[in-house]
Amino acid sequence: MVEPLNAAETDIAVVGAGIVGVACALQLARQGRRVLLMDREPPGHGASFGNAGHLATEQVFPIADLSILKRLPSMLMDPMGPLRLDWKYLPKAMPWFTRLLLNLRPAPFQRSVAGIRALNEGSLAAWQRLLGSIGRSDLFKEEGSLLVFERNESRQALAALQARMQQQAVPAEYWSADSVRATAPQLSRSILGGLFFPRTGHFIDPYRVVCELFEAAKASGVRFVRAHVDGGHLHGSGVSLASDQGTFTARQVLISCGAQSAKLTAALTGKRVPLDTERGYHLMLPGEHQRLPFAVTSLERKFIMTPMADGLRLAGTVEFAGLDAPPSMQRAWQLHRLSKGLFQQDLDAEGATPWMGLRPSLPDSLPVIDQVCEGRVMLAFGHQHLGLTQAAVTAEWVGRLAEQERGPQMEAYRLDRF
Structure with missing residues (x-):
């Protein structure tokens, strides 16, 4: 374990070494700050x-709409459904x-759309700048993505979605079956x-992206300590952070620890943040390398398939069961069952590995990106399923806050909106 800097040598302690935290740490270090990065796990986990x-x-709409009311009974009853709520939770x-x-009412809903769109509109260019700056533009493929449908009755829904996208200035091209x-x-x-969404793309190895950014951060002077804050x-002189590795002090702190951010925010600011977690699953298929040229999502089956360096990743489903419930890996394997019929030959699941992670979500679908407590506390969390998409632009915005x-x-992302 790397020894932490002492209080006099730490300008900003960044709590959280996921994609948002690491990108922010790199940005702050490049601006001349002495940064200590902290996480209970190694970077990128x-x-x-x-x-x-x-x-x-292209995903500029909140995580839910009013149809969630109709789906609530099935959410409680179907353990393998695309949207599940554990009845015990x-x-x-x-x-x-x-x-x-309450945020699905017209006015707050439109504020959420505007806030998501503002971040997303800057995300592609921000990622191009960030990956270009570390010489790893090869980790990202700007080749678009595709949403496909299989039922005639879905045509109307697809047309309505395209119209909504056009209203939000999101490029969306209709492709025929032949195309x-x-x-x-x-x-x-x-x-x-x-x-087809031309202004999107995919990362061939999201974990490698975090690792490469972390290496660049270390080269810029960022120190890392593995500790659970x-x-x-x-x-008066800043912030003291209590952890399982002792107490750490710094002039400022950036809270960017995803689904774990609410407790530390409350301790430092006295503000209770309505942060919950969407539990997401994936199934990685190492034997699948040539099936798709870009990410493809199924409208009816409600999951996404992304080609990566190590195979094809099937991802999706949303589960609300809290931070501590054990994962239900059958939900990950369900993704392979959902893929049957989408290809001329079924996908090879030999050697497949399941995974579950916690996506931090706020009820208005917007993250908190803010600086409070006379500048001593900065915040960057709650990006729901858009953490990877919005990480680079969030880092730039955090740099401006610093x-x-x-x-x-930045007004839409303030902490005091709650």
Whole structure:
């Protein structure tokens, strides 16, 4: 374990070494800050390890709409459904779901859309700058993504989605079945067409992206200590952080530890944040390397398939069961069952590995990106399933906050909106 810097030598302690935290640590170090990065796990573990790998700039709508009310009974009854709520967790989740429903009213819903879109619109260029700056642009493929459908009755829903995308200035091209097969010939003839999103892309190894950014951060002077930070307090000269490795002090702290961020935020700011976690699953198929040219999502089956350096990653499903419940890996294996019929030949699951991670979500689907407590506490968490997409632009915005350059575009992500 690397010994931490002492209080006089640490400008900013970044708590959380996922994709957002590591990107922020690198940005702050490049701005001349002496940065200490802290996490209970090595960099890149947790949700950053197993995300879908899709740069989802097209996903500008909140995580739910009013149809969630109709789906609530099936959420409670179907353990393998694409959206599941553990009935034992329901009492604890009800305040969060109540806030979610209140945010589905027209005015707050549109504020959420505008906030997500503002981050997403800057995400692609920010990632190009960040990966270019470390010489690893090869880890990202800007080749678009495709949403396919298989049922005639889905045509109307697809057309409505395309219209909504156009209203939000999101490029979306309708592809016929012939166009789909010409580009992805291994897909099944049951596919009737789809929407192609040209201003999206995918990462060929999301974990490697974090590792490469971490190496660049270390080269820029960032120190790392493996410690579980579980509390802290503010004092005249900065911040003290309590951990299982002792107490660490710094002039400022950046809380960016994903689903674990609420407790530390409350300890340091006195503010209770309505943060819950979407438990996401993936199944990695190491024997599949030539099936798809880019990420493909099924409209009806509600999961995504992303080609990566180590195979094909099937990802999706949302499960609300809290931080501590054990994973239900059958949900990961269900993704392979969902893939049957999408290809002319079924996918090879030999050697497949399942995974579950915790995606931090706030009820308005917007992250917190803010600086509070006279500048001693910075915040960057709650990106829900868009953490990878928005990490690079979030790091740039955190860099501006550190320089006291809060722009009007940052108002939607303030902590005091709760």
